[in-house]
Structures are given as structure tokens and as C-alpha cells.
Amino acid sequence: MDQSNLLEKRVGVFICHCGTNIGGFLDVEDIEEYTKGLPDVVFTQRNLYTCSEEGLSQIKNGIKEHNLNRVIVASCTPRTHEPLFKRVCSEAGLNPYLFNFVNIREHCSWVHMHERKQATKKAKDLIRMGVARVRLLEPEEDIEIDVEPACLVIGGGIAGLTASTSLAKRGFKVVLVERDATLGGLLRDLYKLYPICEDATNVLEGRKREGESYPNLEILTSSEVKEIKGFVGNYEVTVDIQYPRHGIRIIKVGVIIVATGAKVLIPEGLYGYDGKRIITQLELEKRLKEEREKLKRLNNIVMIQCVGARGDKRAYCSKVCCMVAIKNATLISRLNPEAKIYIIYRDIIQVHGTEYEDYYREARDAGILFVRYHPENEPVVSDEYVKIYDEMLGEDILIPYDLLVLSTPLVSWEDASNLAKMLKVPLDENRFFLEAHVKLRPLDFATDGIYVCGTCHWPVSVPEAVSQALGAAARASIPMANKKVRVESIISEVDKDKCIACGLCASVCPYKAIEIKKTEGGKKAEVISASCKGCGSCGASCPMSAITMHQFTDEQILSQVKAVLP
């Protein structure tokens, strides 16, 4: 279509009866008559269903026969139908950004079913507003960005390794960066894994072998990410490699998976922790791995749950410690069936699901004793005994111990915030990475092109870390498989002449889509089109009115306000 023609505004309005959904409650004929009188409206049509094949071809014919250069459909909700109508406009040669949706079903007939007159008037108001806006719309093109078909995975524990391997298997180039000298993360220190008492080493070695078999998976150990520049599809990552030779590598990737894991809390100052007779579950794993003979000779083993967790400092439950304790207690009882093993737990044993509950039951059957404590009556540890108030007996009991094992939570790395800053993604109050949506986007960040899995997001078991890692790989593969990302041109734009680089816009942007950059005219805000979601926060906050929202300009919005105010 000849774009110069857009100077003369020719608006077509299609009004839908939606069967009786609209037609039964509004005076649609009256609405059409009214619409004919609105400025620049040159064509109107009522459809029984605008979304039916018939309705759609009426839109196409209208555009062609009446040379329409702006189209309004007054019907249901843009959530379900806007893509359809935009596509039809496009097929008829009209730039789809010159389409405007007016909702007279949800906003009129459905909510004001019993007020025909008022609802009809409201529909007229909404259409008048729509016409005011559509006259000011400008043609736009979708923004398309090329994607580098390569993925950076940060962290070489079970999660990072699984994600890398799967993507490599699918043929993508993957760079796995691990800061330790070896892969494996927490799994390296574990003995057996619940629920089937598999050797952690076996699981890990199997995964490592598979990963190493793909030439398109590059593993950089003793390496750290130092800087990340760019946006979805086009990240430039600086990696500092310590070994075998110190050097700096610049890596270009399209997407990033964060799988940096967590660490086990060392309970300094709690319950007499000394790393010898009073140890953590992780230290016990090591002894189970290397000093089983010694462990066999111990008769009294006591474990305390929720050490350093679910208190004022760390309010959360670390999810895995109950199962770890039950598993380790079971392993000890198998080594020495005569051993007296107590698990002192604080009000809950987290063994949700099927097999874990079984595991718990079997542990009790094997003679492992579970004693409950209240936070106001915490266990007291002396040299020989753990003193605990037994609720059943209603009195203190003394449990002797040869080995006291403290179940401490998984905590985030202190430097998680550095990485978060580099990636421009948020952390939660416990410094775990914060996903885009708690319910429906558990593996994405709000920022496009970056994904999360494993214990850096929240404590999880090995099986759960694996399924999350596969999921993150699936999500990360989408832009790579398409080699492109396409975004609607509903984005903000900065007027460089007005911008004073105050940085307010960059600080309020939830998608980190604005950067303050040095230009010839001094520092200026710059929008990364690929990352912008068009939310408008920047535009609203700019003190210089230097930011324009495409498709929602001040002028367009004010025209609607003026149209509705008497």
C-alpha cells in the first residue's frame, strides 16, 4: 500500500454482534449509526461474528473497496482476537499497527447486561475513543533480531552439566564455564543419592562422560565470567580463564543459562559445631564415602534438623535436608544395625511425594527414632549428651552421642549478587535468583534470553535439578532454534535532545532495557529494542518528557481522554 496515502485518514469500523453476546444486550444498529458520524470514519459494517470467515473477508473487502487506512474492530477482547484481526489487515495490505481494538463485549454487554441504554452509550464512548486514537496511529514494522546460535552455561554442577549436554546433543554450540577446577559441584562430595541409594560418583561420572563426548560442548574449568554485555541473541561474555594458562576469552552467545548452585551452611557457633565430633551432613557424606569402617564402630548417632534454618536470619526451609538426614541415618543403620540413631526434628519432616514418604516409613521401621522439638525448646548440646524436651513424655531426655550431625540449609553464594548485576537479573531476599513468574515461568528471567535452573534458584534434590536443567535447556533452545527473535514495535524511544541522562528510566525499567551510554552529545539514555516490553514505566517517569512510547504516545492517549471527557 502507498504509505503517503496515510495522510488522508480513512477509518473503517467493524462492529460485532457476537451472536447475542453483544447483539442481545446493546443496540448495535444505533451504535453503527452513531459511528458513521465520527471524524474520518468513511465505512462501517455490522457483522454477526467479525471473527468468522465471513466477517474476516468483510474486513478485507472493506479495506480494498473503500481504501481504508485505519481499521477498528469493536467486539471482544484483544487477548484472544487481536492477532487474528491484525493478520487479516496485513493480508489486505494494511500495516497491522494501524489497527485498533475496542472491547464492547467484556467492557459493555457482559458487565452491564441489564442496562441496555447505558451500555450502548458506553460502547459509543469506547468507539469514539478508539477512533480518536486510530487516527493518530503510525505504521510500524516488527523488530527482528538475529540470534547467535550458541549458549553460555554458568556453573558445572549436575544442573549446568545436564543442560549443556542436552543442548550439545541437539547440535547447538555450548560453552560451560565452571570456576572450580573440576565439574560436579555439590555432587562431588556426596556419597549416595536418595531415593534409590545410587552412588553419586556414578551419576556424576556418567553425565560427565556424556558431556565430554560432544565436540560442540566446550568446557572451561577454573574459569569465571567477568563481564556480560549485550541482550538476547547477542551477548558478549568475557571469561577469565585461570588454568591451564591464564587468559581472557571473549565469547559470543545468544542465550545464557544460570546454574551456579548453592553451598551448604557451615554452622559456626551452633550446637558446638567443631567439624570433628559435631559435623554437618555434608561432612558425614564424606565420612560415609571414605571412613565407613570408623563409622561402623559408633553406637550413638544423633542428628539435629533445621540448624541455621527457619529462624529469624534464614526463614526458609531448605527442602532437601530431611531426606538427606533420613538417607544418611538409613545408611548408618545398614552399616551398624545395632547403632542407636536419633533424628531430632523441628515440627516437620519434609518428605512430600510418593517414594520419600516410603523412605521415611522404612527408616522408622529400621529403628531410627524421630524426636520432635519446638523452636522455643531447642535442643541443648553438652559434651556427651543432647538434652531435649520430649513432648510425649512431658520431660527432658538426655540422648548420648558419639557423633552429632547437624542438618544445615543450602545457602546462596555470597557473590551471587555480582553475577546478578552482570546479568541484570534480580535476586530474592535470600540471594536466590528470582524467576520471571513464580507459577508459570519458573525457569525464565523477566529479561529475555536468560534462564535459571538448580539450587541457585531454590534448594532442590538431584532429580528435580535435572528436570529443571532440561527445562531450562528447552527454553534456551527456542531463540537458538529460530535463529531470530521477533518483537512487536511497541517500544519506547528516547529523544536524545531532551534527555539529561538522569538515569531514572534505567532504574525503573523492570526488563533492564535502558542503558545510559556515552554519545557525542554527552551521556544519553538508550533503549535496547530487543529487550523492551513496552510497559511504559520509563515514559511515565521521565522528568523531561523525553521518552515516547510507540503506539501509546502522549498524543494518542490524550486524544482518547479528550474524546471521552464531555
Added chain:
Amino acid sequence: MPKDVLVIGGGVSGIQASLDLADMGLKVHLVEKLPSIGGRMAQLDKTFPTNDCSICILAPKMADCFGHENINTLTFSEVREVSGREGDFKVRVVKKARGVDETLCTGCGECIEKCPVKVPDEFNMGLSERKAIYLYFLQAVPRIATIDRDNCLMITKGKCGICKKVCQRGAVDYDQKDKEITLQVGAIIVAVGFDPYDPRNTSQYGYGRCKNVITALEYERLICASGPTGGHLVRPSDHKEANKIGYVQCVGSRDVRKNPYCSSVCCMHSTKEAILAQEHNPGVECFVFYTDIRAPGKDFQRYIKRGMAEYGVIYIRGRVAEIIQDEDENPVILYENTETDKVEHMKLDLVVLATSLVPRHGINEFANLLGVDLDNFGFIKTDPFNTVITTREGIFACGYCQSPQDIPESVAQASGAAEKAAEICFR
């Protein structure tokens, strides 16, 4: 040439797996046996721990899924036969006769309005009635009417025909036949979800005998603004507002005689339900009768604390022995308080049973048809360290049908299953 994928089950897991695969560029056939996609999540009012409106966050995904150019959504359809092997499965699907031409129906509702037959509405857990031609629920996707062949007067008795007469699009077709479709796919993802346990099998809890004892899923519909009472929290017996509500945990769960496992989500959904009761009707008294509070997910502990501190939800540690009703049909809970070791009872207006969530009815036959094994509990058996891999190569599982889990876990696992299917289908 990339191969297609079959996804069985159109709940949130199936939708997520389909969307991921379709966005990668693979063609997906999503088979859902009900007239609409959406699954159990569509029936929930709000979701923990953010109290997001369930259908409001799910509906856009449903629309994305149905409208996706790479997804062939087959609703009201069932998988009947699977043959072949990984990379090359042949699947026979039956698209059941809906009695309505899907290409013509616009979901306007004219036929539903005029249909004279009323039957219990399964989406609302039987708490309201629907017609014999119906939309599965208000936000159903696709928005296409379905004729209930067992109750339609025209089909059962040969008289009526009103819906056909009023349909301006000529979409009603009583003689429509089941249609067989054969699909060729490289991988299969199973995401068939769960059924709620029938608490009549734990008869001491009075369900079915005491009018004001309902299940959690019934409660979700009751408290939902688009539910049978428009969101008014009233008791079934007299439609009076419920001011004192008990939420009973582990009904059929953690019970060696019934389901020995923990259903994983009930402590949290009961807390949510109590919080919602407070939001609907501040001052209502809420009591949760629990065995242990199992809440290990992200921010779950904080949610429980919030329930106690901000909403005054009272948690009573004690397994309920029996629920009876007094002469005014008020349920009375008899329980042992295991904190005080005392046997106590409490009279309430309404009792909500957090029933166990169990494998789908007919899961054994379904597993046979697929050629996959089940675990000891009837969930689809998977690799202990790769929980999407079933016992048959090329078939993957995700969501509650694999093991008890909540929505984010199901969504993450669905993406994981999609990844495994993609490994095969892009090969």
C-alpha cells in the same frame, strides 16, 4: 526433516510442553479428552503462594496454545493405540463426535441459552447445573459448544432439536460421527494429571453424609467469582455464609490403608483456601487440622507464616478421627490434638477435606496402551535421576501423572520433557 510430537493431556503441563516444542519449530499434536484445554488449574480459584488468579494467568497460555500455528489442538479426543518405536510412533486418535461443527461454531451461546435440559456441571464439581449442549467452562478454549450425547433429548429420544434451530451458523450436527485420525510422531509426552480421591472411601469423614462437608476442589469452585455462587462462600445445606471453617488435611493421603504417599500440595492449598476465606469475609474463623505441615517450596514457609500472622489462620496438629453433624447440620470434628494429647471436638459451619490426589481413573489401561510401567502408587514410573524418562524409549512424562507436585514443578518438568522430545525429533 524434524518429526512431530504428540502431547497427551491439555492441562498446564501439556500446554507448557506443547508451547515449548512449537516455539522451537516442531509440529505438536495436543490431545485432550475433555471439550476444553486448561486441566485442573482452570478449576482453581487462586494459586499459592502469590494468590494469583488461576484462570487469569492460565487463559493467555491456553489462547497461545490453541492459536499457535505449530500446535494442532485436538480436544474431546482420545488416544486409542500406540505402535512403533522412538522416532517413529504411529498413533491412532479418536476425535469424539461433539455434535457441533468446530469450524462453524463461534461459541456465541445461543444454543446453550435455549437448551431445555439441565444436568450437573462437572467443571463446577456438580455444585451447579449446565445444559445438555454446553461450553465446558466460561473461558473454554476452544470456545466451541459440545453436545452431551447421554443427555441430549434429540439424540436420546429423537425430539427437541431446539439448538439446531437457533444456531444461526448451522453448526449443530446430531449425526456427527467419531472421527479417526492417525498421527505419525517421533516422541510422546504424557501429561494426564490427577483425579481427586473420593472421600466417600474414608467414610468416617462424613463426606456425602454431612451436607456441609465438601472437598477442596469443590471449595475452589465455590470461592471462585465465576463459580456456582459467584464467589460467595456459603454452605451447601442452607446457603448461609460460613463463618467458621475447618480444613482437614491428609484425607486419603499418608494413610497406609488408602494412599500411603503425601499428595505434596494440600498443606499449601488449604492455607491458601483459608487466606481466601479471610479475604472474602474478614473475621471468619479458619482452622487447619494437619498431620505435619509440608511446605518446602520457594517462599512457602513465609506463606504459612503469613496465614497465621496476617490472616489469623489457626493450625491444629491432630489427625481427625471422625466428622459428624449436629441437628442443625453443622459439622463437628472429633480429633486428637497431638500437641496437648487431648481428645477434643469442634463445631464448624463448613468443613473442607483436602483429599489425596490420585492417578487418573483408568491409568492402568492407559499405561498398557502406551506400553509404559507405573510405580507402586499408580503414577507413571520414571527414571529416578531423570524424572521425565518413562520405561519406554521415546515416551516422556511430566506433571502430576508422574508424581505429586505443584504447578511450578509441573511447568518446569514439562519444559524438561519437551527438551527430551526435541532431542529425538530434531535428530
